[in-house]
Amino acid sequence: MRNNKKRIIGFVCTSFDNVAGGLERQIIRTSESLNLKGYKIYIISFDNNSAKSFYQIPNQIEWLKCGNGLKPHTSAKKYQRLKQILHLRKTIKKYKITDIITFHHGIFPRVFLASFALKIIHIVSERNSLKNYDYIKLNKINLGFLSLFFANKITVQLKSYIKDYPFFLRKKIYVISNILKNPLEKYKAPDLNSNKVAMAGRLCAQKNFTPLLDQIKKSNSNEIEVSIAGEGGLRSFLEKEYNEQIKNSTLNLRGNIKNIDSFFSESAIFCFPSLWEGYPNSLVEALRMGLPIVTSKRMKYLTEFVENNVNGLILDDNDFLFEIKKLIVDKERLNFMSLQSHNKYIALCKRNPIKDWIKLIESNYQ
Structure with missing residues (x-):
């Protein structure tokens, strides 16, 4: 006993x-x-x-x-x-x-x-x-x-x-x-009509936010808006390196956020570019809110969380911006992936x- x-x-x-x-x-x-x-x-x-x-x-x-x-x-x-x-x-x-x-x-x-x-x-x-x-x-x-x-x-x-x-x-x-938190009582899609791409995590090298931001900076693209939830030692670097993107609202450093559900529900895509992970907490929270996922081929082993062309895209880092811009205007595909992300979360909660x-x-x- x-x-x-x-x-x-x-x-x-x-x-x-x-x-x-x-x-x-x-x-x-x-x-x-x-x-x-x-x-x-x-x-x-x-x-x-x-x-x-x-x-x-x-x-x-x-x-x-x-x-x-x-x-x-x-x-x-x-x-x-x-x-x-x-x-x-x-x-x-x-x-x-x-x-x-x-x-x-x-x-x-x-x-x-x-x-x-x-x-x-x-x-x-x-x-x-x-x-x-x-x-x-x-x-x-x-x-x-x-x-x-x-x-x-x-x-x-x-x-x-x-x-x-x-x-x-x-x-x-x-x-x-x-x-994990309990699933939403009823599936509700996030704002798939927006042009917002969410990222989340400590502002550190591990989270690897820079490939997408570098691509936006190099192409001078303003077709998507990237919002990052989190704090950390790289804040000053990000503010300096992407000052122009912050000024024109292409990049928004949101800091630590207590209501992460609200943050994710405002977005159309979650980008997850980490170099490595343990249990991918921010990814799981994005699944809970039904976000389609864009992640790196480094994360291809996370099949319980992301499947290519099912609830997201698994890409080379260099292709992030190009593929995100294609996906974010394909509303039918976004809606399909969103529902699949919701289903992934339901399975994880078992x-x-x-x-x-x-x-x-x-x-x-x-």
């Missing part, structure tokens, strides 16, 4: 400070759902006391900040990092954490050291495809990746990601998809990730 009231789970991530990303939404949704099932949940981050969450954290979920004066996502001297790890250890002991779910292997060494010799069950929840190492300077064989050997269990978001891991790790890898999380957590005690 499950005695989940004795399970005290800490969800550990790098930062929650004004971050409007898919990871933060998923941590809140998962923690709230598990709390309703009787688990005591804490959100733990390496933020400092002044940090504020972009999304509302439910009152029954406590956010524990263990930054210890260090800024998230930055390097630190060894003694400073050690003090931070010791602070995390005190927090784990104070709140009697029994299970820790660490979001991504990059911070797992810190978490593992902080809990060393404590009776803690460790689950590492991977948030990216390992394809990300093809696009960043860090070598795949790094301390964080090697630390996965010490995890009790590992989760990935898509089955296709398992094969990217070494054989000796695969036996402890489980597939758990993201928690999964039960909370049931999968509970099964995984409890398997550690059997």
Whole structure:
């Protein structure tokens, strides 16, 4: 018999400070759902006391900040990092954490050291495809990746990601998809008569917004209007590089948006040009609102989400603008793709990730 009231789970991530990303939404949704099932949940981050969450954290979920004066996502001297790890250890002991779910292997060494010799069950929840190492300077064989050997269990978001891991790790890898919002009660097409193309995500290199924007700039095209929801370190670059497009409203940088449904419903197409993804949260939200999808051939493995000429187009990056301009005036095709996107979302919602999380957590005690 499950005695989940004795399970005290800490969800550990790098930062929650004004971050409007898919990871933060998923941590809140998962923690709230598990709390309703009787688990005591804490959100733990390496933020400092002044940090504020972009999304509302439910009152029954406590956010524990263990930054210890260090800024998230930055390097630190060894003694400073050690003090931070010791602070995390005190927090784990104070709140009697029994299970820790660490979001991504990059911070797992810190978490593992902080809990060393404590009776803690460790689950590492991977948030990216390992394809990300093809696009960043860090070598795949790094301390964080090697630390996965010490995890009790590992989760990935898509089955296709398992094969990217070494054989000796695969036996402890489980597939758990993201928690999704309920489908719309009745299908309603977005504004397919508009000329708006939506993109969404953190303003960073991974999201790869520039190919389409470069094509618009080079051709001096004003036939479509691109709106990007999200914030990040590339904002100043985008504002400078595409200043003329912003002035003539060909490009609109909308910043972080709380009502993403409204944002998507104003558009006719969702462009998804990422270099890599974990679970494609913004893509899924666009499917929910019935948007036709234009994405890169890098995403061709995401057949559960996008099928070429069914609910979207899978293209070379260089063809984005040309194909979008053709598609956006083909209203019959847009309407067909929109309905297919809606159907894709319905199919995705048939999964039960909370049931999968509970099964995984409890398997550690059997």
